[in-house]
Amino acid sequence: MTGKKLLLRALKDKGVKYVFGYTGGAIMPVFDEMDKLGGFNFVMSRHEQGAAFMSQGLSRASRSNKVPQIGVCMSTSGPGAMNLVTGVADAYMDSVPILAVTGQVATGVIATDAFQESDVVGVMMPISKQTYMPLDASDVESTVHEAIYVATTGRGGPVVLDIPKDVQNQQVPDEYRFDAESYRPALPGFFYHPTPAREPLQQAVDLINRSERPVMFCGHGVINSNAGKLLLQFAEKVNIPIASTMHGLSAIPADHPLHLGMMGMHGTVEANRAIMEADLLISFGMRFDDRVTGKLNEYAQNADVIHVEIDASEINKNVGTTVAINADVYRTLHVLAGDPMLTYKPRRRWLDKIEGYRQVMAEDLRQEIETGVGADGKLLMKAIVSRLSDLTEGKDLIVPDVGQHQMMASRFYNFQTENSWFSSGGAGTMGASLPMAIGVKLARPDERVWSISGDGGFQMNAQELGTIMEQQLDVKILILNNGYLGMVRQWQTLFFDGRYAGTPMQSPDFGLIAKAYGLPYRKVEKLEDVKPALQQAIDHQGAIVLEFICDPGEVILPMIPAGGGFDDMIVKHPGQEPAENAVEEGGQS
Structure with missing residues (x-):
């Protein structure tokens, strides 16, 4: 037995079915062995960050399955491992258990600035629950079991396993034995209190x-x-x-x-x-x-x-x-x-x-959703999300990106299915939606999955359309395109005198991008076309890209300014007079 075989055996013992990642020199022995052994579904991301978010999606969505799975992502050393950092940090902030396996240069050249060497353990230590570097093949199997135990026990989070290339190939002695069923990690510093006093x-x-x-x-x-x-x-x-x-x-x-x-x-x-x-x-x-x-x-x-x-x-x-x-x-x-x-x-x-508080903005929001367009006739995001909610009866799985549209989805989708919302929160990582939706779909293949992105966030990991194409995954992709980084623009409107520095964005022809990946596409600019387009996506068997041209001036309210208190809550659009009841209850306009 070799280190690479022991790694894969341990993953099988822990019920791992999917591995997301991107190969390279320092992890090549593991990939070669995985191909020879079979038994794993390897999903090739187009960027290692995508692999980390795919593993997150699998972990998050499978929580409600009878047998939860832990998402596993793999990369090579150096730049490959460093490209995982954002996804690992995001998982740490949001308490999502994932296992990141990285190849490392051989032990004999560690700390010599070898080709594609990076200090993975040092970089990942502050952004994960635990990091490991087994220096002997006989340590690999127990390390995997301990790592997954740490990731999934108590407050969840990512763990990182950095394996030198020579350890992957190293053979263990004939007398080596490991009993996976009876193994219990000895972790005296790891405290877990499941039962209340x-x-x-x-x-x-x-x-x-x-x-x-x-x-x-x-x-x-x-x-x-x-x-x-x-x-x-x-x-x-x-x-x-x-x-x-x-x-x-x-x-x-x-x-x-x-x-x-x-x-x-x-x-x-x-x-x-x-x-x-x-x-x-x-x-x-x-x-x-x-x-x-x-x-x-x-x-x-x-x-x-x-x-x-x-x-x-x-x-x-x-x-x-x-x-x-x-x-x-x-x-x-x-x-x-x-x-x-x-x-x-x-x-x-x-x-x-409390019911009185519900009415402070109820009429304004109702009118906005019913009207569906802004002053310039472009679509309102809240109206699109509301119509999506109506058509799906709030039962589908929603994977937003980060920004203004994320807040619209959180506020105006009528969630009816438990554990149906998957979002980057603590880190607020743009580009998370598309790859995370892939993991969500693989975890729950019988449910409909919607990836909802702005034009900015979509372009950060748009290459994962290639993974959707290759895996033939049925993910419905919505791009809410307002030509700006919408949330930052909202802050600039409210707090920076309308100076839109660094937020206007020119986008490519998303229809041509969809076509390049063999995906159907529809552009929607009129309110009467919103529901038919969404229904088309529902009826279509397979992935589809819908682009909605949205009003850049739309804002999501209420809003508490950064550093402010609840008494500073903004409940009216700029230029509108505050509602009388809002003033009486201490709200600011």
Whole structure:
């Protein structure tokens, strides 16, 4: 047995079916062995960054499968490994388990600036849960098992395995034995608390029973632990409204009466104002990042905080906690929902007040979506997303890129399928959508997948159309083209006196690009053509590219300015007078 065979055997033992990547000199022995052995579906990306996002898509989407899979990406040393960095960092920020396997130069020339050498372990260490470089073939198999355990246990995240070329080819002694079934990694510094302690649970129940104006938070941890249905049962039992982080979207039906929508910088008025007036925040699986809280010294000053979080380092990091529950979200909800001491309260005054907040922008948004076009007659993104939601009944899998269209999709798609939203959040990586959608489709081949990008983000990884072509994948590709980097342009409109520095973008003929990859294409400029085009994509068996010409002046509101607090929330378009009720409730125009 050689190191390369042991690597592949370990991956098979852990149920790995797909490997995404790009070969090269330092990883060539593994690729050669993989081809000889068979048993893996190799998906060749057109750029290593694409391979990292494909592995993310597979990991994210398969969480709700009976047998979850971990996404595995492979690259050669030097530039190949460095091209994985953005995707690995993105997975780390969003707590997504992936395994990145990189080839390395032979041990004898490490640290000599050999051809295509780079310090993969050093570069990846701050942006992954763990990095490994086995220096002997007999260490390879156990290292793979440990790495996948670390990636998938507790708070998920990426792990990196950097294997020198001579170790890949090295033979292990005849007496070498490894029992995969009985192997348990010895990790004294790796702590994991899946079960909640009794005392903080009792304290939490007491706070919930006493509260008059509570709000629950649905974070990424709810998705990761498949706890959406439990969260909804718990919320209905105690009659408490739920606000979602961006990564918490699709854990529960978006149109449920208790759901307030997304909170934070581009969250709904009702979610943000409810948070500011709440007397209790119950947070499940989220980290109180700056896009959620705004100005920390003004955030929910009069509220107690119950924080349920698998990663102890996140508790009390940004927001002070009244009751800390360091445990798995699913197990915590299971215990809480069954607690006989919990009481149901009508909370009519509180829910009526929140309903008033829902109306602050409701009419403006309804008119925009119904009109469907901006002042210059070009399409509005929110109208396109809303019509997509209607046609699909909110049941499809949505993979947005990063930017203005991402916020439109998060706000105006009516999610009905649990774990159906896959987005780059913490890192906010443009170009993530197209390759991530490939991994999502492979994880859940029987469901319809939509990759939604702006003209800027699409061009960052447009080459992955080649992977879609080669693998014959049915991914519906929407390009919302407004000729600008839309989100940056919105900031320039609101905060930089309309100076559009570095945001106008000239794009190629996307129809010719689609044709080059053998994909059907349709350009949509009129509102009456939006639904027929989307229906065409639904009816078409295979990938298709739709380009929508959008209004560059469209903005996504509400918006809390960077560094601002919830009282600074912008609820009206520039030039419009603030609604009277918005002023009364403390909103700024």
